[in-house]
Amino acid sequence: MVAGLLATGCSGSSGNGSGSGGGTTTLVAYTGQSGDYQINFNPFSPTQIGGGAAIYEQLFFINKAGSGDPEPLLxxxxxxxDEGTQLxxxxxxxxxxxxxxxxxADDVAFTFGLLKKHAALNSIGYDGSAKAVDDTHVVFTFDKPAYTQGPDVLGNTYIVPEHLWKDVNPETDVMEKPVGTGPLKLGDFKAQAFTYVANEDYWGGAPAIKTVRFLSLSGNTAGADGVAAGTIDWQTGPVPNIDKVAETYPGYGSATVNQSQTALLTCSSKDMGCAGPQTDPAVRRAxxxxxDRKQLxxxxxxxxxxxxxPTFVLTSNxxxxxxxxxxxxxxxxxxxxAAATSELEGAGWSKGSDGIYAKGGEKxxxxVEVVTGWTDYITAVQTMAQQLKKAGIELKVAQSSWNEWTEKKTQGKYELAIDSLYQGSAPDPYYVYNNFFASSAGAKVGKTSGNNVSRFSDPDVDAAIKSLRQLPQDDKAARQPFLDTIEQKIVEDMPYIPVLTGGTTSEWSTKKFTGWPSDDNMYAVPAVWSKNDFAAIIKNLKPAS
Incomplete structure (x- = not known):
C-alpha cells in the first residue's frame, strides 16, 4: 500500500500543471497521518483533518515564531x-x-455566537459578544477586561458562513463540502488521500500552488522513504540524518522549531470519571x-x-x-x-516481588496510547518503559490509528497518551494554561472534551486564568502572581507529565518550490499540520523553474 501511495504522490507531483517557469504546481504533503482519512472539514471539530486557514480564514495571522503581531487577513x-472591554x-x-x-461582518458575529452557544466548540474560552456595526466593522464587547482573548479572537478562530452554518449542527456536522474564504478549496477526497485546489478568486490573489495532495501513509518510516525517493514535497517528521537533510537528501531543505512540548497526557481526575493508577498525583510525579531525558x-x-x-513555560523566550x-x-x-521512590512510598505504594509497585491490590x-507509525513517539515510549521499570513502574504501549487515539483522549478512555501541548495563539504561557488546564476545556469521561483531555480541574487555576484575561500582556508585575498560582498547582498535580520540548522538524523540496521559511525569515512555523502556518506558507510558495 505504501509503495502504491508513494507512486501516486510521484505521479501527481510531476504530472499536474506547471507554472510560468515550467515547474510543477502540485505539492504532495504528508502530516504523519496513519490509517484512512475520515472526511471532516469542520474547523471546530477535534477530529477535523483540514480546512482551518486554508479554507476557513481567521481575522489575522499571528506568527508564533516571530513577533506575535497580528497580520491582516479578513x-x-x-x-x-482604554478599559480593555471592547475590541x-x-x-x-x-x-x-x-x-x-x-x-x-454578520458572518463574524455569527461565528462567535456559535462559540458562545456551543461549549464544545469554544476551545478558546470566548465569553464576549460580537455585533456587526455594518458590513465591514464588528465590535467585540466583554464584561471585564479581556486583553488575552485578543489573539484568540483575532488569530485563532476560523470564520464560517452564516448562510450555510445556520442550518447545521456545528458539533456533529463534518462539512463534506466546505465553503470558505481561504486560498484553497477542497478538491477530491478519498480515504488514502485528499486534495486541495487553488481558489482562483481568492481576495489575496490565486496561489501559485494549484493543487496540494495530502497522503495517508503507514507512519514516519514511509514519510522518510518518500523524502528519500523525492515523492513527498513537504512533511513534518523525523528522517535519518535529520541534522544533515540538505546533504543526505539532495534537493531538500529543513528547519527545526522547538515550540510543542512533549508530554505524557494522563486521564488524571477520579472526580471526572478517570480510572487507573495515573489518577494518583504521586504516580504522575514519580x-x-x-x-532519563538525555537518553530519551x-x-x-x-x-x-x-x-x-514542569510549568510548561517555554524556557527559550x-x-x-x-x-x-x-x-x-x-x-x-x-x-x-530516589525521588520517584520517595513519591510512591510516601503515597502508600509498596514494591512487589516482581519489582513493580502495587497498592490496594492494584499493580x-x-x-500509553500512541499512533501507529509514529516511530519517534513509539521509540520514546519504549525507552521510557525501560527507564521506569528501574523505578518499579510498568509501562505498556498500545498503538492505534490517529482517529482511535484521538477519540480515546477526547472521551477520557485512556490512562496515558503521548502527545504535545502546543503554544496557542500567541507566544505567552497563558494560552497553554487556558487551552489545556481550564475546567471549561474538559469534560466528564465519556463526554467529548476540549483540549483539556486530562480532565484537570482546580478552582484557583480557573480563577487565575480568568484574572489573566483582564490584564495587558505587557504588565508583568500585575500578571505574575496569577501565573505563580497556576504554575504551583500544575507542578504539584502534574496532569500532564513533562517530557521534552519537541523539536518539530519539517523537510521540503527546494528543487520543486521556492519561498520556504528560513532561519533568516521564519515568517511562519513550517509544520504541515499547523493549519494557520500551512496556509501562510502555501500562499508564499512558487514553483521552481
Whole structure:
C-alpha cells in the first residue's frame, strides 16, 4: 500500500500543471497521518483533518515564531478601548465565499455566537459578544477586561458562513463540502488521500500552488522513504540524518522549531470519571522523576528536542515568567529514581516481588496510547518503559490509528497518551494554561472534551486564568502572581507529565518550490499540520523553474 501511495504522490507531483517557469504546481504533503482519512472539514471539530486557514480564514495571522503581531487577513485593523472591554475590528471589503456569496461582518458575529452557544466548540474560552456595526466593522464587547482573548479572537478562530452554518449542527456536522474564504478549496477526497485546489478568486490573489495532495501513509518510516525517493514535497517528521537533510537528501531543505512540548497526557481526575493508577498525583510525579531525558532525546528524537519546564513555560523566550517558588524550574536531564521512590512510598505504594509497585491490590502498570507509525513517539515510549521499570513502574504501549487515539483522549478512555501541548495563539504561557488546564476545556469521561483531555480541574487555576484575561500582556508585575498560582498547582498535580520540548522538524523540496521559511525569515512555523502556518506558507510558495 505504501509503495502504491508513494507512486501516486510521484505521479501527481510531476504530472499536474506547471507554472510560468515550467515547474510543477502540485505539492504532495504528508502530516504523519496513519490509517484512512475520515472526511471532516469542520474547523471546530477535534477530529477535523483540514480546512482551518486554508479554507476557513481567521481575522489575522499571528506568527508564533516571530513577533506575535497580528497580520491582516479578513481583518485589516483593530483597536482596544482604554478599559480593555471592547475590541473593534475593521474587515476587508470585497471578500467572497467560494460559493459566490459576499463575506460580511454578520458572518463574524455569527461565528462567535456559535462559540458562545456551543461549549464544545469554544476551545478558546470566548465569553464576549460580537455585533456587526455594518458590513465591514464588528465590535467585540466583554464584561471585564479581556486583553488575552485578543489573539484568540483575532488569530485563532476560523470564520464560517452564516448562510450555510445556520442550518447545521456545528458539533456533529463534518462539512463534506466546505465553503470558505481561504486560498484553497477542497478538491477530491478519498480515504488514502485528499486534495486541495487553488481558489482562483481568492481576495489575496490565486496561489501559485494549484493543487496540494495530502497522503495517508503507514507512519514516519514511509514519510522518510518518500523524502528519500523525492515523492513527498513537504512533511513534518523525523528522517535519518535529520541534522544533515540538505546533504543526505539532495534537493531538500529543513528547519527545526522547538515550540510543542512533549508530554505524557494522563486521564488524571477520579472526580471526572478517570480510572487507573495515573489518577494518583504521586504516580504522575514519580514518572516525571524516573525519566532519563538525555537518553530519551538521543534514542527517540535524534537530539532535536530541548529542555522543558514542569510549568510548561517555554524556557527559550518566556523563562522570566516561571514562578520563583518553583524549586526545579527545568526538568532534570537524568533520572532520579530516589525521588520517584520517595513519591510512591510516601503515597502508600509498596514494591512487589516482581519489582513493580502495587497498592490496594492494584499493580502500578499503565498503558500509553500512541499512533501507529509514529516511530519517534513509539521509540520514546519504549525507552521510557525501560527507564521506569528501574523505578518499579510498568509501562505498556498500545498503538492505534490517529482517529482511535484521538477519540480515546477526547472521551477520557485512556490512562496515558503521548502527545504535545502546543503554544496557542500567541507566544505567552497563558494560552497553554487556558487551552489545556481550564475546567471549561474538559469534560466528564465519556463526554467529548476540549483540549483539556486530562480532565484537570482546580478552582484557583480557573480563577487565575480568568484574572489573566483582564490584564495587558505587557504588565508583568500585575500578571505574575496569577501565573505563580497556576504554575504551583500544575507542578504539584502534574496532569500532564513533562517530557521534552519537541523539536518539530519539517523537510521540503527546494528543487520543486521556492519561498520556504528560513532561519533568516521564519515568517511562519513550517509544520504541515499547523493549519494557520500551512496556509501562510502555501500562499508564499512558487514553483521552481
Amino acid at each position: 481583518g485589516t485593523d483593530y483597536s482596544w478601548n 473593534s475590528v475593521t474587515l476587508r471589503d470585497g471578500v467572497k465565499w467560494t460559493d459566490g456569496e459576499a463575506f460580511t 514518572i516525571y522523576h524516573a525519566i 532525546n538521543a534514542l527517540a528524537f535524534q537530539n532535536t528536542s530541548s529542555e522543558i519546564s 518566556q523563562k522570566d515568567l516561571i514562578s520563583s517558588s518553583i524549586e526545579q524550574p527545568v526538568a532534570p536531564e537524568t533520572a532520579d529514581v 502500578l502498570s499503565l498503558t
